[in-house]
Amino acid sequence: MQKLISKYALAAHLALLAVSPLFLFSLCPSETVSRVMMWLSLYAVVWFFLEPSRMKDEMLHDSRRRVAKALVRDPLFWAFAVLAVVCFCRWMNDGIQMAYDAENQFWYVKKAAMAYFPGSITGHGEIEFSALLAVWIIVMGIRHALGRAARLGFLFMSSLFAGVAVAVSGIAAVFGNSEAIAAMNTPYGSRGFAGLAFGLYFLGGMTGLAGALEHKWKKITMFFILGLGGSAAGAFLFAPPAMVALYAIAAAVFLLFNILWLAFRGRTSSSMKLLAVVIMSLGVAVLIVMAFSPEGLDAERVSAILEGRFFPDTFSAIAASLAEISKKAWLLNPWLGSGIDSFPLDIRFNATDDDWALLPIGITSAYSGWWTFIAERGIVGALMMATPLGFMVWTFLHRLPGVLRHSFFMPGVVLGFAAFAAAIAETFADASFLRPEALIALAAFMAVAAASLPPLKDGKKSGNQKDNEQDD
Secondary structure, three states, rough: OOHHHHHHHHHHHHHHHHHHHHOOOOOOOHHHHHHHHHHHHHHHHHHHHHOOOOOOOOOOOHHHHHHHHHHHHHHHHHHHHHHHHHHHHHHHHHOOOEEEEEEOOEEEOOOOOOOOOOEEEOOOOOHHHHHHHHHHHHHHHEEEEHHHHHHHHHHHHHHHHHHHHHHHHHHHOOOHHHHHHHHHHHOOOOOOOOHHHHHHHHHHHHHHHHHHHHHOOHHHHHHHHHHHHHHHHHHHOOOOHHHHHHHHHHHHHHHHHHHHHHOOOHHHHHHHHHHHHHHHHHHHHHHHHHHHHOOOOOHHHHHHHHHHHOOOOOHHHHHHHHHHHHHHHHOOOOOOOOOOHHHHHHHHOOHHHHHHHHHOOOOOOOHHHHHHHHHHHHHHHHHHHHOOOOOOOOHHHHHHHHHOOOOOOHHHHHHHHHHHHHHHHHHOOOHHHOOOOHHHHHHHHHHHHHHHHOOOOOOOOOOHHHHHHOOO
């Protein structure tokens, strides 16, 4: 039992931290979600240094020292530290709101308290800071403190927790929770769809299943049915038809890849087990949808997918109008943007009469994740997001030569590319990738992909390169 805790406790805490927004998004306000994430982040940090994965014949204090040194030497750690400072500044520098000048009788957008620093709408910066904190801890944990088996454990448990989260939101919807029901009927132009995160955890769970079958983890194989089934149901319930179809295609291609990979590794029976488990999980997903779907939602969504009705009739016109509004808002604040969650104010002050005749009521983002991002965060925000992404890409390129000389967990590598491609495709229709649930999942799976590649050299190794040699 002690060995089990030592190897997988940190992975379990990181998985719970990653999935925690999915448990709470339909039940609690964003302030509550933020605080829960920050407390879980603190708890995960304690386990980060308490029980990191150990190499063969390595004492616990040696593993702690190794992880600490790897963190200090990792440039991505310091890049995240800078990002944390910026996000904290956005959180503290709030006050952006619509105000009325009684003397001159006109409405205007009140700037943040510190005009030349990144800002946010009052009460809206906290969730981004807590999400960044979670991403920082999870990525560092995967890179430096989890071994190969623990990373598979992370994929397994995050998928399982996501499946449980679907049940929580589904039960809330059955009992009339308005937020849960609204999350299942979210239109385009909202702050995104939680279904993106569920779709990512479905892909992550399938990767974990392939690894479990390769390592002959027979005792937990059936638990994947619950995790995969719940994640698939969540993607269906909390995403529009276009996103459901996108992830259905991605899942089918990814399933075929994992089957072929296991067969190539000489595990033909395992590849058939993988197919059987996925088929059974889809059966579970159907049961969950039937149990928790609001009346008529499941039939309407299936009909829209089969008939190819992926977008509203006026989608293209509205998207073009919102893109023009976003461009105007960005040009007014090109470097820092107009502030976190300020897009509804951008619409009010930049929309023309023709735009108002076209735009639906209650729209809060552009029909494009890119335009929403650049309008609210500006060039500085874009550079900040590109920095950790660039470090991860550098890790891929730095380790790529090792694939010719070492064996490695290929599904883990492909997972990162698949998750990134799916998220990029989604950004052309909405801003779901900015939601904390999706951002955390995407960052975690890209970190898994980088850590799954073999080390560059046989000699000197550091950080997560050593973790690749964990005893499984």
